[in-house]
Amino acid sequence: MPKSGSTSTISRRAALAGISAGAALLAMPRLGRAADETIRIGFPTPLTGPFAAEARDQVKCAELAVKLVNDKGGIGGRKVELLVRDDKLNAGEAATRTLELIEKDKVHAVVGALSSAVQLAVNEVTRARGVIYVSISQSDTINEAKDFSKYTFHEALNPHMTTAAVARQTLKKGMKVAHLVADYAYGHEMLRGFKRAQAAIGADNVGEILHPFGAADYSTFMPRLMSMRPDVLCISNFGRDQANAIKQAVDFGVKQQMKIVVPVILHNQRLAVGPDVFEGVVGGANYYWGLEPQSKSAAAFNAAFKAANGGAIPTDYGAYGYSGVGSLLAAMQAAGGTDTDKVIDALEKLQYDLTKGPQHYRKCDHQSVQSVLVLESKKKSAMANDNDLFAILANDSGSDDMLRSCSELGHAI
Amino acid sequence: MDLSLIIMQLLSGIALGAVLVITALGLTIVFGMLGVVNFAHGALFMIGAYAGLYLASLTGSFWWGLLLAPILIGAFGMLIELVLIRRLYGRSIDDPLLLTFGLSYILVEGVRIVFGSDGIPFPTPPQLVGVLDLGIGFFPRYRLFVIALVAVVLLVLWLTLEKTRIGLIVRAGARDPTIMQVLGVDIGRVWLAIFGLGVGLAALGGVLAGPMRSVNPEMGSLVLAEAFVVTVIGGLGSIVGAVVAGLMVGISISLVALFAPEMATIVMFALMAIVLLIRPQGLFGVRGRTA
Numbered sequence: 001m002p003k004s005g006s007t008s009t010i011s012r013r014a015a016l017a018g019i020s021a022g023a024a025l026l027a028m029p030r031l032g033r034a035a036d037e038t039i040r041i042g043f044p045t046p047l048t049g050p051f052a053a054e055a056r057d058q059v060k061c062a063e064l065a066v067k068l069v070n071d072k073g074g075i076g077g078r079k080v081e082l083l084v085r086d087d088k089l090n091a092g093e094a095a096t097r098t099l100e101l102i103e104k105d106k107v108h109a110v111v112g113a114l115s116s117a118v119q120l121a122v123n124e125v126t127r128a129r130g131v132i133y134v135s136i137s138q139s140d141t142i143n144e145a146k147d148f149s150k151y152t153f154h155e156a157l158n159p160h161m162t163t164a165a166v167a168r169q170t171l172k173k174g175m176k177v178a179h180l181v182a183d184y185a186y187g188h189e190m191l192r193g194f195k196r197a198q199a200a201i202g203a204d205n206v207g208e209i210l211h212p213f214g215a216a217d218y219s220t221f222m223p224r225l226m227s228m229r230p231d232v233l234c235i236s237n238f239g240r241d242q243a244n245a246i247k248q249a250v251d252f253g254v255k256q257q258m259k260i261v262v263p264v265i266l267h268n269q270r271l272a273v274g275p276d277v278f279e280g281v282v283g284g285a286n287y288y289w290g291l292e293p294q295s296k297s298a299a300a301f302n303a304a305f306k307a308a309n310g311g312a313i314p315t316d317y318g319a320y321g322y323s324g325v326g327s328l329l330a331a332m333q334a335a336g337g338t339d340t341d342k343v344i345d346a347l348e349k350l351q352y353d354l355t356k357g358p359q360h361y362r363k364c365d366h367q368s369v370q371s372v373l374v375l376e377s378k379k380k381s382a383m384a385n386d387n388d389l390f391a392i393l394a395n396d397s398g399s400d401d402m403l404r405s406c407s408e409l410g411h412a413i
Numbered sequence: 414m415d416l417s418l419i420i421m422q423l424l425s426g427i428a429l430g431a432v433l434v435i436t437a438l439g440l441t442i443v444f445g446m447l448g449v450v451n452f453a454h455g456a457l458f459m460i461g462a463y464a465g466l467y468l469a470s471l472t473g474s475f476w477w478g479l480l481l482a483p484i485l486i487g488a489f490g491m492l493i494e495l496v497l498i499r500r501l502y503g504r505s506i507d508d509p510l511l512l513t514f515g516l517s518y519i520l521v522e523g524v525r526i527v528f529g530s531d532g533i534p535f536p537t538p539p540q541l542v543g544v545l546d547l548g549i550g551f552f553p554r555y556r557l558f559v560i561a562l563v564a565v566v567l568l569v570l571w572l573t574l575e576k577t578r579i580g581l582i583v584r585a586g587a588r589d590p591t592i593m594q595v596l597g598v599d600i601g602r603v604w605l606a607i608f609g610l611g612v613g614l615a616a617l618g619g620v621l622a623g624p625m626r627s628v629n630p631e632m633g634s635l636v637l638a639e640a641f642v643v644t645v646i647g648g649l650g651s652i653v654g655a656v657v658a659g660l661m662v663g664i665s666i667s668l669v670a671l672f673a674p675e676m677a678t679i680v681m682f683a684l685m686a687i688v689l690l691i692r693p694q695g696l697f698g699v700r701g702r703t704a
Contacts, residue, residue, distance in 0.1 A: 050631065053531040183675045212678040216626050216635050217429055220670035220677060223421035223550060243532060243627045251537070251553040251625065253544035272532030272627045 038079045039338055041066070041325060042101035042110040044122060046089035050214055051114050051239040053268040057318035058136065059084050062111065064308050065325040065354075075332050082325070083107060089114070091121035098125040108338040111155075111324045113137045114317070115238075116185035120147065127151055132343060134328050136320035138162070138238075138264060139186050143365040145410030150344055153366040155324040159186075161402050162263045162284030163193030165372040169393050170232060170261045170282050173202035178230035178258075180221060180245060182237035183210040190236035190263040206230050211237070211245070218245045222252040232259050243269040247277050255280065265375050267315040270389050278377035285373040287319035287355055288390055301355045313387050319355045326354045327361075327368075359398060364406035370398040417549035422671050423664060424547075428556040430663020431563040432622050436636055437643035437655040438570075439614030445650025446587045446607045449498060449509040454615050455637025456517035459630060461486050461616025462623040463524055466535050475538035475624075483617040490612025494605050502604075517633075524630045535623035559621050566617070567656060574652070583607065642681050646688045648698025658696060 043062055045055040066082045074080055083105055087094035094113060101107045102125065109132040113119040116139030123142045126133035127149040140158035141147055171177065177198055181187040187210070195205060207228040209221050225233060233254060235245050246260060246269075254260065265283025291298040301322065305314040314322070331346035332338060351360050359370040375390035383389070396402070440454050451457075461482050468485075469478030493516070501508045537555050544551035574580035586593050586603045593600050618636070626632060643662055647654025662681050670677040688696060 056530070210675040212675060214635075215678060216632070217666075219425040219429060219553075219556065219625075220422065220667040221674060223418055223425060224671055224674075226550065227415065227418050240532060240627060240629065247627065248625065251544075251555065253551045253553070268531055269627075272534060272629070274534035274536065276536070277534070 038081045039075055039332065040081050040083055040105060040107040041328065042098065042105065042107035043082050043084045043112045043321075043325075044087040044094050044097050044101070044110070044118070045084065045112045045321075046114050046118070047084075047086040049089040050241070051089055053272070054239065054266070054315070054317035055114055057268070057315045058112070058114070058321035060309060061305065061314055061318040061320075061322035062325045064305060065322045065329060067308065068304065068326075069329050069333075075329065076337055078337075080329060087113065087118050087122075089118060091117045094118040095121040095125050098122045099129075102126070102129050102131055107131070108332075109134070109328055109343070111136065111321075111328055115139075116141060116189070120185075123147060123149075123152055130340060132328070132340060132347075134324045136317075136324040139189055140367060141185065141189070143367050143409055145365075148365060148409075148411070151340070153328075153347060153361055153368075155327060155368045156320050157264075157284070157286050157370065157372060158367060158403070159189040159193040159263060160196070160404050161372050163190055164197045164402065165374050165394065165396050166261055166263060166282060166284045167194060167197030167201060167203075168396075169374045170259065171198055171201045171203045175203040175232055176206045176228075176230045177203050177232045177234060178206050178225055178228045179208040180218070180225060180233065180235045180237070180249075181208060181210050182213050182241055184213045186238055187213075187236045191234075193263065194234050194236065203232075211241075213237075214241060216244060218248040219252070222249060222254065225249075226252065226254065226257065230258050232261055234261050234263070236263050238264070239266070239269065240272070242266055243273045243277075246281060247273050250277050264316075265377065265390070267317070267389065270377055275378065275380040275383060275389075279379050281377045282393065283375060285316050285375050285390075286370070287314070287316045288373055288375055288392065289313040289315075289387065290390065290392060291356055291373070291395070294392075294395065295356050297353050298356050323352075323354045323359070323368075327352050327359070357397065362400065362403065362406075364411040365403075365409050367403055369400060369403065372396045372398075372402065419668075419671070421547075421550045421552065422667050424552055425556070426664035426667025427660060428560050428663070429666060430660040431560045432618055432625075433639055433643050433663055434656050434659030435563050435566065435614055435621065436618040436640040437647070437659050438567075438652065439611035439618070440640045441644045441647065441650055441652060441655045442614070443608055443611035444644070445652070446583065447498075447502075447604050448506060449501075449513070449608070450506065451513050451611065452510055452637070453493075453513040453517040453520060454611075454640060455633030455635075456520040457486060457490065457612050457615040457633070458619040458622070458636050459524065459628075459633035460489075460520055461619030462535065462628045462632060463528060463533075463619075464616065465620030465623055466533060466628055469535075475536075479617075479620050482620050483613040486616035487609045487613025490615075491605050491609035493612070494608035498608065499601070499604075517637075521630050521633070528630070530630055532627035532629035535628045537624040541624075555624055559625075562621070566614075570652075639681065642685050645695055646685050648695025650699075651695065651697035654695055654697030 045058050047055050066080045069080050085097040110126050111134040113122045114137050119135050119137035132151050134153040134155050136156045138156045142152050143154050181191045260281045262283035270278045289302050292302055330352055331343050331350050334346040335342035347361055357371050359368050362369055374394040376393050443449050443451050464486050465478040465482035468481050469475045541555040541558050545554050586600055590600045643658045647658030665680050666677050669680040
């Protein structure tokens with residue numbers, strides 16, 4: 001078959017030419033393209049599924065952070081672009097999207113992910129490709145030495161910080177505590193945090209019930225929780241699970257017998273089930289718009305968000321999108337571009353205050369040291385307006401003491 | 414283990430089962446009579462919850478929402494049958510399945526566009542807020558109401574099917590539509606009414622579930638899976654099967670939750686697998702029946 005033989009020769013030559021041209025193209029961009037090229041930030045987040053409400057707020061706020069930088073002329077004259085991808089709350093989907101963002105869209109860094117499993121998947125991919133990843137998931141397994149890399153940063157609060165702050169406000173020595181926990185990484189981490197805090201305070205554990213992730217009905221757990229006769233019920237789950245679990249606990253009259261406490265009280269879920277259900281529930285938070293009388297940064301962030309979103313207020317998870325992208329862009333500004341090592345160095349040195357007061361990334365594990373709020377959901381009659389959801393019980397300012405030590409996480413220092 | 418705790422757990426299983434029964438019932442009736450596997454059943458359940466919430470806020474009373482939403486959505490179901498499903502009778506069973514599957518996406522997206530993808534609070538009717546002291550423990554009044562209402566709906570449905578002329582026509586139509594047509598019965602009208610009834614029951618399930626769970630566009634997807642499990646266990650097309658299997662699944666979930674809470678969701682599927690191994694046609698299904 002001479003004909004096919006000749007074509008194969010040509011195609012081999014063409015292929016070789018193509019490969020070398022491709023190799024040259026691949027080698028060049030880092031040096032040549034940089035000057036007027038836009039800076040691209042990948043942003044995987046679960047736009048569909050039970051955490052969609054939180055994810056959408058993240059996107060709005062991340063876009064705001066990008067817009068504010070672009071309005072001031074970008075970074076070193078380069079415009080910033082946010083590439084949002086739906087991770088569908090699925091680790092496999094997230095890994096594929098992140099790989100695409102890195103290989104195809106050539107992003108300079110990745111910010112995002114909400115669920116703990118998804119965060120781990122994104123971190124796997126970015127770590128292997130040497131791309132900076134700022135996580136805004138409230139789970140901190142990626143800060144532990146086995147999953148950590150110098151490219152890994154964690155902007156969100158972690159279970160240890162929130163549970164300790166909430167426990168300090170709600171538990172006393174000798175109190176009986178029961179737990180209803182979502183049976184996956186996030187729930188397990190929160191349970192571990194609460195048990196540690198409760199041991200330190202001297203409260204007694206009277207029982208733990210693990211529930212399947214994403215359950216719609218919690219009624220079957222209630223009789224047993226009531227029979228444990230605790231003083232405090234800690235409900236450690238997320239998104240709609242939180243709303244459904246609290247609503248059904250209230251239906252069963254749980255609040256007459258015990259106080260309901262959550263590691264992280266969610267703005268959108270409080271809106272989804274109304275003030276009567278959430279009344280008196282206490283939980284931790286990274287941000288609440290009502291911080292504005294105490295914090296200039298909060299007031300400025302609220303104002304910028306309102307201006308960009310028709311007068312709406314930013315939510316807790318929204319603030320993560322803003323500070324996650326904002327801190328990364330500030331570091332790029334300081335590093336004068338997107339050179340990965342320089343940006344990492346700048347992030348490690350960065351002192352930033354974007355939404356609520358001073359924050360910085362701890363050197364050993366890149367966890368953001370920041371303040372923790374403890375909020376209590378207000379009674380309907382005590383609300384001044386529709387946005388007046390929570391009373392601030394505590395605003396613990398950030399310190400390294402709040403975190404598990406570097407050596408406990410397995411880092412050598 | 415405490416006996417009163419087990420009784421309370423049984424009761425919450427029955428309440429859970431009641432909602433399963435009402436949703437599975439619509440699915441199984443439509444399949445039994447029309448041979449249509451309605452994949453939009455979960456989406457229509459969700460639409461029912463939204464309609465109930467909307468009508469309740471419009472009239473200021475949950476009871477109007479509970480009464481009107483199933484009727485309105487049932488009428489909407491009849492429209493779906495008339496415009497879409499009707500054209501697919503006599504074709505492969507996959508065709509209406511794919512059609513309703515696509516329809517479910519349209520309905521869910523439609524609700525996302527109109528009401529947003531956040532959940533909306535559906536307050537419990539004020540008369541049924543709080544718990545009732547049963548002597549051995551407290552149980553939410555609303556859930557007791559759901560059990561009672563579902564029992565009444567089942568009774569009415571059974572009486573209609575077994576004791577009235579309409580019921581006779583419906584039962585005969587399910588067995589042999591051709592003979593019915595020869596006898597001068599407009600079978601098309603019967604099918605229209607049956608599809609409307611099935612959708613109305615889905616909507617009723619949605620309104621009933623609203624005050625127990627938060628109302629959101631995705632609330633139907635889990636319900637669809639549960640309803641299918643129940644119909645498969647009970648036997649596709651069997652009304653008695655849907656009732657028995659619904660309660661069985663509810664009670665199994667509840668009792669397993671007592672001993673191994675993390676297994677509570679899986680038990681439903683395990684039950685289905687066991688039933689399929691022993692009786693592939695389901696508990697009350699007829700062997701070899703296709704439609």
